[in-house]
Amino acid sequence: MELKTKVSAEDGKHDLVITREFDLPVELVFRAFTESELIEQWMGNKVLNFEAKKYGSWHFEKTDDKGNVVFAADGVIHEFIPNKKMTRTFEMYNTPFGVQLEVTEFEPLTEDTSRINIHTIYESIAQRDQVLKLPFTQGINWAHNQLEKFMSKFK
């Protein structure tokens, strides 16, 4: 089966490309990326600020059940062309990942389908690899915790 979302990250490079095709017209995909109440619903973050314009700034945050901030990121939009392109910086708080440059291109395929291309450039190869490994590491850690809980029932 052809994968709908593809990630291409070549060895020894400090960038990566995410592509995805949608069964949606390009206008709707662009809205999902640029309207606060929509971003919140699919990204799972709170959008504290999102100025959808050139030189606009944005700020996302995610809190756990107790109200602790578990993720926060912000940046500035450098290029904003509706239904075509958005270029922005992305910086996650309290991480060593540096500032990323994110270039997202929106492309219509047919009247009802479209494709996005997110090109992310990191400050270094090491930072890119750390970000790539994050869900992998989290997967393992999460698994360890759940496994301990789960297996303690069989002691």
Next chain:
Amino acid sequence: MNLRRDVFQAIADPTRRAILLLVASQSLTAGAIAANFDTARPTVSKHLQILTECELLQQEQTGREIHYHINAKKMKEVADFIEPFRQMWDERFNKLEALMKNYKPKK
């Protein structure tokens, strides 16, 4: 909630990693696998069950015996560390797609 379906949980456990290494060279019965460990037989069975549910192992009936063998395709998925990153984005974009379908103009 079926936590056992997660392949990363499966490989997070040292005994299960040892089982995978063992079965990688040849398909074995549960008894033959258990013989390699000091762990109690029911515990090994539980590990086999988890590995099978995660599709890292496959069962094959030969006569009265069930042999376990490795599912190379699934193992490759785990070996690729980018896969969880891709899955994370795939899930987000699936959500986006489902959400935005509600905004489609009615024809």
